[in-house]
Amino acid sequence: MQIVDKNNPPAEWIEALRKRYPCEAEVDRTLTRKMYRRAGPGYTPVPLETLIKGTESLLRAELKGDFEISDARWLSGGASKLQMAFSLTWNRPGTGREKAPMVLRMEPAESIVETSRLREFQLIKAFDGIVPVPPVVAVDVNGDHLPYPAMVYGFAQGVTKPSNSTSKTTGMGTYIAPEWRAKLGPQFVDCLAKIHNRNIPSAGLTAFDPPQPGTLCQELALNMWERIWEEDSDEDIPLLRLANVWLRENAPPCAKPVILHCDYRMGNFLFTEHDAKITAILDWEMARLGDHHHDLAWTSANSYGHYAEDNKTFLVGGFMSRPEFFDAYQKASGNTVDPKTLYYYKVYTAYVQGVISVSTTYRIARNGKTHQDVLQAWIMGYGYKMMDDLRVLLEQGA
Amino acid sequence: MQLRPDISIHAMIKSLTDAVLPAVDPNNKLALEQLQLTIGLLSMMEQRMPLEFKFDCDELDRLLGFAVELKRHARGGEALADLVASETQGADVRRRAQASPAEVVAANRALRAASGAVAASAYRDGTPEQRAAIMKTVLSMSGQQLLRDRAWVMPQGWEAQPELVPPIADLLATS
Numbered sequence: 001m002q003i004v005d006k007n008n009p010p011a012e013w014i015e016a017l018r019k020r021y022p023c024e025a026e027v028d029r030t031l032t033r034k035m036y037r038r039a040g041p042g043y044t045p046v047p048l049e050t051l052i053k054g055t056e057s058l059l060r061a062e063l064k065g066d067f068e069i070s071d072a073r074w075l076s077g078g079a080s081k082l083q084m085a086f087s088l089t090w091n092r093p094g095t096g097r098e099k100a101p102m103v104l105r106m107e108p109a110e111s112i113v114e115t116s117r118l119r120e121f122q123l124i125k126a127f128d129g130i131v132p133v134p135p136v137v138a139v140d141v142n143g144d145h146l147p148y149p150a151m152v153y154g155f156a157q158g159v160t161k162p163s164n165s166t167s168k169t170t171g172m173g174t175y176i177a178p179e180w181r182a183k184l185g186p187q188f189v190d191c192l193a194k195i196h197n198r199n200i201p202s203a204g205l206t207a208f209d210p211p212q213p214g215t216l217c218q219e220l221a222l223n224m225w226e227r228i229w230e231e232d233s234d235e236d237i238p239l240l241r242l243a244n245v246w247l248r249e250n251a252p253p254c255a256k257p258v259i260l261h262c263d264y265r266m267g268n269f270l271f272t273e274h275d276a277k278i279t280a281i282l283d284w285e286m287a288r289l290g291d292h293h294h295d296l297a298w299t300s301a302n303s304y305g306h307y308a309e310d311n312k313t314f315l316v317g318g319f320m321s322r323p324e325f326f327d328a329y330q331k332a333s334g335n336t337v338d339p340k341t342l343y344y345y346k347v348y349t350a351y352v353q354g355v356i357s358v359s360t361t362y363r364i365a366r367n368g369k370t371h372q373d374v375l376q377a378w379i380m381g382y383g384y385k386m387m388d389d390l391r392v393l394l395e396q397g398a
Numbered sequence: 399m400q401l402r403p404d405i406s407i408h409a410m411i412k413s414l415t416d417a418v419l420p421a422v423d424p425n426n427k428l429a430l431e432q433l434q435l436t437i438g439l440l441s442m443m444e445q446r447m448p449l450e451f452k453f454d455c456d457e458l459d460r461l462l463g464f465a466v467e468l469k470r471h472a473r474g475g476e477a478l479a480d481l482v483a484s485e486t487q488g489a490d491v492r493r494r495a496q497a498s499p500a501e502v503v504a505a506n507r508a509l510r511a512a513s514g515a516v517a518a519s520a521y522r523d524g525t526p527e528q529r530a531a532i533m534k535t536v537l538s539m540s541g542q543q544l545l546r547d548r549a550w551v552m553p554q555g556w557e558a559q560p561e562l563v564p565p566i567a568d569l570l571a572t573s
Contacts, residue, residue: 239540240514242533
């Protein structure tokens with residue numbers, strides 16, 4: 001059996017994986033970059049001053065006219081990227097001179113999900129005016145200006161959870177009190193429906209391979225996750241091996257691929273408490289084109305909701321029961337929910353969650369690649385519950 | 399089992415060094431000293447933990463030799479009888495402790511990789527009956543293993559119904 005040192009991956013092994021698991025071009029670029037940099041240094045703390053200078057360099061290249069950065073400070077939240085809040089005094093196109101709050105979102109050396117800033121930038125731009133998103137300003141695709149790839153967008157007001165809620169990590173397990181459910185739940189569903197109904201050709205998504213009806217979108221997604229598993233995993237897990245074969249054999253054809261958020265859940269949107277309005281959908285980095293059932297399965301997964309006060313009814317996102325969620329979605333989107341396809345994507349969701357939480361978290365914490373390795377190590381513990389969800393799902397279908 | 403003390407300690411040291419230490423008030427000498435000592439002890443644990451079992455076996459070997467020498471020179475009595483009993487018990491333990499924890503982990507990892515490959519290919523290429531049997535076997539094994547994995551990380555509080563997961567000590571006691 002071939003043993004590869006994944007912490008110092010040989011070029012021929014990286015290239016063999018690229019050949020074995022063809023992915024979308026931008027995904028391939030992002031993962032390949034990660035692998036060729038893996039043997040390099042881990043993440044070391046970046047002074048705020050370095051980020052300010054890098055942001056100035058990026059904005060000088062992207063913006064017309066003079067500008068000024070002030071009030072820079074660190075932002076916390078999320079398991080994936082570093083964030084710096086700052087004020088930008090600039091001439092906003094169509095508005096004129098203003099001082100606006102902004103966010104720099106930058107990758108660490110490796111991330112719990114290694115994704116493309118260009119794709120994220122294009123997506124947020126594509127949804128401006130369709131669902132609440134922060135206005136995007138600039139993107140540093142290859143880290144030419146900043147230590148790592150990054151993007152700048154407007155600071156959205158709001159919170160990720162009500163003040164009277166409790167949660168575990170990165171929004172998982174957030175308890176939503178009954179008074180918030182009716183206020184936020186319908187908006188939550190409505191935004192998802194709008195995301196899925198966004199016209200793709202007019203969205204300017206050049207960093208995405210054009211969607212194809214059939215199973216190709218899903219094959220590419222499975223290739224990506226199997227490749228990530230090979231790149232990042234430490235000990236092998238027969239259950240995930242078997243699940244991958246099952247997912248490849250049972251991929252349902254998709255007649256009409258849509259834009260998928262791929263991490264649509266509590267913790268990944270902001271809302272203002274005084275009027276209970278969703279102000280920004282965030283964290284688009286895993287988005288792809290594919291079957292709308294993927295988002296439905298992900299959003300309604302056990303990890304991203306909790307049980308109601310009766311201890312029996314599972315609430316999607318903490319808002320509404322699964323039947324209520326699917327019914328509201330169908331009404332809002334016009335898309336149908338097919339139970340068999342939904343089941344497939346539930347298995348897929350649990351598989352992906354297993355890959356992320358057990359393999360990538362291990363690899364990046366092992367190599368000191370992030371600004372919060374201790375959080376990555378902590379999340380590893382959740383992987384077993386997610387994989388048990390996968391086991392139960394396969395058992396139900398077997 | 400992937401979430402082991404080695405990876406946890408490694409991440410804790412980095413967190414304390416990179417994020418916490420620079421944030422401690424330099425005038426709070428007690429807090430600074432306590433933090434530096436904590437980082438130092440964690441660093442030592444990280445380095446020494448892989449050698450702990452070898453250290454203990456080495457000590458046991460030398461104590462067994464020491465007991466043999468003492469028996470040659472000591473007169474009888476209750477204390478010598480206790481020493482003989484301890485030596486017998488210790489020698490038995492040493493006979494059974496031939497493989498190191500690292501070797502056990504390596505054997506687990508080899509078996510995981512090999513069985514994962516066989517499960518995937520056998521399921522992909524098998525007859526319907528074989529596929530059903532492979533699925534059943536993998537799910538059954540995974541159920542047992544994941545129960546232990548979940549019990550192992552129970553202090554993290556991920557379980558919605560923790561009462562359904564037995565204590566890890568109970569699960570391991572039956573093996």
